Amino acid sequence: MEVPCIAVAREAGEESRHALAAAGVLDDDHEIVVEDGTIYIPVTDPSVVPDAFETTTRELPVRRGVVTPADILGDEPSLERLGDVVIIDEDESERAAEIAEAVLASDLPVRSVLNRASKIKGELRVRDWDVLAVDDEMAAAMELSPTETVHREYGHEFLLDLAAVYFSPRLATERHRIVEQITAGERVVDMFAGVGPFAIPAASHGAEVVATDLNKVAIEYLRENARRNSVADAITAIAGDVREITEEYQGTADRLIMNLPHSADDFLETAVELAGDECVIHYYDIQSDEDPFSPGIEAIRAAAEPVFEVSVETEHVVRSYAPHEVNVCLDVRLTRGQ
Ligand SMILES: C[S@@+](CC[C@H](N)C(=O)[O-])C[C@H]1O[C@@H](n2cnc3c(N)ncnc32)[C@H](O)[C@@H]1O
Numbered sequence: 001m002e003v004p005c006i007a008v009a010r011e012a013g014e015e016s017r018h019a020l021a022a023a024g025v026l027d028d029d030h031e032i033v034v035e036d037g038t039i040y041i042p043v044t045d046p047s048v049v050p051d052a053f054e055t056t057t058r059e060l061p062v063r064r065g066v067v068t069p070a071d072i073l074g075d076e077p078s079l080e081r082l083g084d085v086v087i088i089d090e091d092e093s094e095r096a097a098e099i100a101e102a103v104l105a106s107d108l109p110v111r112s113v114l115n116r117a118s119k120i121k122g123e124l125r126v127r128d129w130d131v132l133a134v135d136d137e138m139a140a141a142m143e144l145s146p147t148e149t150v151h152r153e154y155g156h157e158f159l160l161d162l163a164a165v166y167f168s169p170r171l172a173t174e175r176h177r178i179v180e181q182i183t184a185g186e187r188v189v190d191m192f193a194g195v196g197p198f199a200i201p202a203a204s205h206g207a208e209v210v211a212t213d214l215n216k217v218a219i220e221y222l223r224e225n226a227r228r229n230s231v232a233d234a235i236t237a238i239a240g241d242v243r244e245i246t247e248e249y250q251g252t253a254d255r256l257i258m259n260l261p262h263s264a265d266d267f268l269e270t271a272v273e274l275a276g277d278e279c280v281i282h283y284y285d286i287q288s289d290e291d292p293f294s295p296g297i298e299a300i301r302a303a304a305e306p307v308f309e310v311s312v313e314t315e316h317v318v319r320s321y322a323p324h325e326v327n328v329c330l331d332v333r334l335t336r337g338q
Pocket residue numbers: 123124125166167168171191192193194195196197198212213214215218240241242243259260261
């Protein structure tokens with residue numbers, strides 16, 4: 001299971017461990033891991049990690065003495081953790097109930113255990129969940145529904161309800177890759193913003209952000225998350241179809257984030273209308289692994305040329321999506337012709 005940690009160069013490991021211990025944020029329940037010259041040190045709460053460190057999440061082994069779900073079950077269940085919620089993907093209801101019971105009986109600080117009850121579906125990209133188990137004491141203390149949680153990612157926190165919005169912690173590294181490209185003062189339009197995992201770090205990086213989403217509930221969480229992360233003044237959050245904002249924001253964007261991988265091509269006309277004279281588009285797509293980039297590049301060229309010159313800056317595989325299918329991102333620069 002992935003846990004929050006910091007990643008630092010191996011040489012800085014000892015000093016960093018002391019700094020985390022002094023800040024009271026060192027996680028003693030998981031092992032420190034070294035890989036390819038980087039040391040990963042587990043932390044209990046990424047939001048209070050000293051600013052000098054960058055936080056991430058990663059699989060780290062549980063230390064001996066701590067009771068894990070695997071200790072109780074006798075085998076290693078496949079779990080995903082989002083804040084204090086554990087997610088499983090189990091078809092067999094008896095096995096699902098067994099895992100949920102073991103998770104709550106273990107030493108993991110878990111408030112609820114959810115099982116995936118449908119695929120991600122519809123325009124809002126939300127799935128159904130079965131609530132398998134809830135820790136009553138933790139639930140009473142938190143005043144959140146079993147499907148709500150607070151997820152921490154690269155120093156930001158996101159309140160969200162898995163039953164009402166799209167969210168995937170697996171995209172954390174990808175979101176960070178995009179946000180690192182942003183410079184202060186840029187005008188960013190996050191066309192499919194969800195609860196704000198691109199928009200909020202972008203605003204923290206100094207961008208002026210317009211964030212739209214068809215899902216009203218997601219936009220409510222995005223506004224709350226903007227407040228939690230102290231960037232409310234830099235974000236204009238709009239609930240509705242992104243196609244409806246072109247009149248107001250035509251020609252304004254220095255950067256467009258298009259994270260709607262199954263149908264982003266339907267929105268390229270809108271993207272071109274929003275693009276300023278020089279604009280970078282981050283275009284997410286799901287394609288066959290044999291030729292994952294050409295369809296997106298052709299679609300972008302068809303929508304933007306000849307008004308814009310199109311240059312592909314990065315062809316990036318984000319993750320494997322299904323057998324022979326990959327989730328990719330194209331970073332593409334549009335430059336308006338003379
Ligand atoms: C794959 S999710 C991405 C959310 C967010 N960027 C993230 O990384 O968590 C796509 C989002 O696009 C929204 N969406 C779908 N159609 C839309 C439209 N026409 N205009 C604005 N948002 C839309 C959905 O509600 C959903 O929240």
